[in-house]
Amino acid sequence: MEDVVIAGAGPNGLMLACELALAGIRPLVLERLPEPTTENRANGLVGQVVRLIDRRGLHERLAGPIGPPVPGFVFGAMHLDLTLAERNPLHILGVPQRRIAAVLEERAAELGVEIRRGHELTGLTQDADAVALEVTGPGGPYRLQARYHVGADGGRSVTRKLAGIGFPGVTEDRTVSHSANATVPAEFVDPESGGLRIPGRGVIPPFFHYRTETGLFAYAPFPAGTLVTAMEWTDDEGSDDEPPMSLGEVRASIRRVLGFDLPIGEPEGAGPHLLRRLRGRNTRLAEKFREGRVLLVGDAAHVHSAIGGPGLNLGLQDAVGLGWKLAATLRGWAPAGLLDTYESERRPVAERVVMHTQAQSALIVPGGDVTALRELFGELLRLPSTVQHIADLMSGADVRYAPATDHPLDGRWAPDLMLADGTRLAELTRTARPLLLDFTGSLGDELRGWHDRVDLVPGTVPDEVTALLIRPDGYVAWASSSATPDDTERKALRAALERWFGDPLDA
Template sequence: MEDVVIAGAGPNGLMLACELALTGVRPLVLERLPEPTGENRANGLVGQVVRLLDRRGLHERLAGPLGPPAPTFVFGAMLLDLTLAERNSLNVLGVPQRRVEAMLNERAAELGVEIRRGHELTGLTQDADAVSLDVTGPGGAYRLDARYLVGADGGRSVTRKLAGIGFPGATEDRTLSCTANATVPAEFADPESGGLRVPGHGVIPPFFHYRTEAGLFVYAPFPAGPLISTTEWADDEEPADEPPMTLDDQRASVRRVLGFDLPLGAPGGDGPHLLRRLRGRNTRLADRFREGRVLLVGDAAHVHSAIGGPGLNLGLQDAAGLGWKLAATVRGWAPAGLLDTYESERRSVAERVVMHTQAQSALISPGRDVTALRELFGELLRLPGTVQHITDLMSGADVRYEPGTDHPLDGRWAPDLVLDDGTRLAELTATARPLLLDFTGSLGDELRGWTDRVDLVPGHAPGDATALLVRPDGYVAWATSSAEPDGTDRKALRAALERWFGHPLDA
């Protein structure tokens, strides 16, 4: 019997597989496609997920050392000046999804994860002890038994459907989005900003969602080649026999949105090159993330607009949030109800992503009333408090899981600490082990009974906190600012250890 089977070898499934393998659990990954498609469904990573990859040693593989947060971003096709925020938590990593997926595939192989490509989940039954899976592979049909099954198989998740989990929501049919890799003549380039000079519009900044009354235009000069994207509002339904999109279709869409015939040329390089047309906008949230021994992560649990790039931020952190809890359950030390906290924590985060992507979609819609709303919203975006709120919302820095104490760090993402010997917290978390950072030098005895599950880290680091208990997913489970933790602090620490990491060995 397999411990964990993961359906889907996209970024979320591979991330979960790596998280499990770091704990010693060896998952089996099933992927219906025989080879990775190379399709680029996202062009970068935004928010806390960038720091999550850094804390697993994976950011270095993609782009070298972690850089500073972005100075600007976009919200609802409006410029967000992040220099106005007191705390800028919004990191951006401009790496295409196919590279992220390839890196995670490589990492999973290093960790000994078995990935069966061309193997499709076709049926399942479960009881109190196991899940029985029907699988069709290149050699025919066969059955698998597993203690747990995780669906990471996208918005049309077969796992979700077979488990009988509802997927309520709505599909908005008014939008037509076209995206293509294409070149633009050099005379349109603005050397100072890196954007485009377009007659009638001035300079359109790079990566900026530029709104007109006819739609939305984005010019993204990625190192691998420029990307042109448009969004329009159309009343006509999708034709039943609509032909594949062409570069002429992209040119026509740009003409309608900008009112200018921007000459687009064929992309350079070997590709693969993106040429995609999408109709409608789908917003759905699974009515539960778990059904018995079947769980969902990523798009299998939630789909929403891609505006603002929150998809991988949400999905990869789902994987990190589930991985250690599922591993603890498989290995037998999980406290009662630990696995249930996956849904209670991550569903609320998904709800906020759905909320802000819908809000942004409203702000980019056509109409004079929306233009007036944007004018008012633009005034609000010049207020530091508003910028801080939206920055935290977009990055995920506003996430706070249910705390056990009133310490301001309890339940929040652990700060990027650097110990007095120069060691970064990210270097300590690469193994996905829970950590007790003890800068008081007095809490080691409290960890007795949990040393098989939690590592003690002595030393000192700047900041108000004198000790932190950090979960494998990067969130703080307990903290104190006392130079000499008293009986109340110690009792709260032991309660947090039991709450998240089970009973001590000597209990």
């Protein structure tokens, strides 16, 4: 019997596999596609997930050392000046999704994860002890048994359907989006900003959603290839026999949106190159993230507009949030109800992503009333408090799991501390082990019953915090700012250890 079978070898499934392997569990990954896809569904990572992959040592593999937050971003095709925020939490990593998946697959292989490509989940039943899976592979159908099964198999998740989990939501079918890798004549590129000079429009900034009364346009000069996108509102529902996409169709869409014929040309390089037409958009949230021994992560649990790039930020953190809890359950030391906290913590985060992507979508539709709303919202975006709120929302820095104490860090993402010896917290978290950072030198005895599950890190930091208990997913389970924690704080530390990491060895 397998411990865990994961359906889907996209970034979310691979991240979960890596997390389980780091915790001593060897998952089996099934992927229906015989080869990694060449389609690029995202152009990078936005938000807290950039810091997360840094804490697993993956950022350097993808792009070298992590850099500072970006000075600006977009919300609902409006400029978000992040220099106004007191604390800028928004990091961006411009790496194509196919490269992210490739690096995660390399890491999974290093950790001993088995990935079966060309193997498709076709059936699922479960009882109190196991999940029975029917799989069709290159050699024909076969069966597997697993203690748990996780669906990371996308918005059309077979796992979700076979488990009988509902997927309510709404479908917006009035939009059609044309995207393509293309070349743009040099005379249209603004040398100062890198944006596009469009007659009658001025300079459209790069990586910016530009709204008009007929649609939305974006120009993104990524290192791997320039991407142009035009989205329109239409009553044409399309048909199954639509002709293949062409650059001419993209060019015509840009003309309708901008009122100017931008002479885009064939992309450079060997590719693969994107040429895609998408109709409509879905916003859906699974009724539950767990049904018995079956769980969902990523798009299998939630789909929403891609505006603002929140998909991988949400899905990869789902995977990390689930991984350590599922591993603890399989290894036998999980406290009662630990696995249930996966849904109770992550579903509200998904709800907020659904909320802000719907809000952004409402801000970009045509119409004078929306234009008036955008004028008002533009005034609000000049207020530092509004910018801070939206930056926290879009990055995920506003997430706070239920705290057990009144310390401001309890339940929040652990800050990017650096020890006095120059060691970054991100260097200490690459093993995905729980950590007790004790800068008081007095808490070692409190950890005695959990030393097999939690690592003690002594040292000093030039900061107000003096001790932190950090979960494997990077969130703080307990914190102190006392030079020497008193009995009340020590009792709270032991309660947090029991709450998240089970009974002590001497219990």
